[in-house]
């Protein structure tokens with residue numbers, strides 16, 4: 611992130627008095643480049659009473675399990691992103707319904723929004739960034755092989771809201 615998007619000048623970390631924070635400031639035009647959080651949108655599909663998880667084929671979390679999801683693009687809503695990413699990763703058409711929760715951590719730039727969803731079409735299959743997809747019953751979730759803290763925390767919340775009890 612070495613250059614200003616406005617003028618191409620070099621950026622440097624500098625204390626901005628009015629904000630009482632170090633910011634990336636352009637050494638040429640003085641504009642601040644804000645490092646905003648990124649938003650990821652996910653779903654937890656349920657088929658036949660079991661949740662669908664995917665084993666990641668890319669870093670971070672290579673070889674570990676996660677529910678489908680990915681980054682929200684500008685020009686789409688958060689639930690739309692969750693639905694799009696779910697199709698890209700596990701080939702399921704879903705309709706995002708209500709949130710399971712929103713997960714964020716001081717040492718991570720990602721805010722993760724996780725949705726319950728209705729499966730409306732498709733057959734589970736692996737996308738290009740996925741090694742394997744598998745269904746897990748409530749007592750089969752691989753707690754010690756989950757990819758991210760948000761995966762663990764959202765599944766923990768999901769289990770307490772498990773459809774049908």
Ligand SMILES: [Zn+2]
Nearest residue numbers: 614617636639
């Ligand atoms: Zn500049």
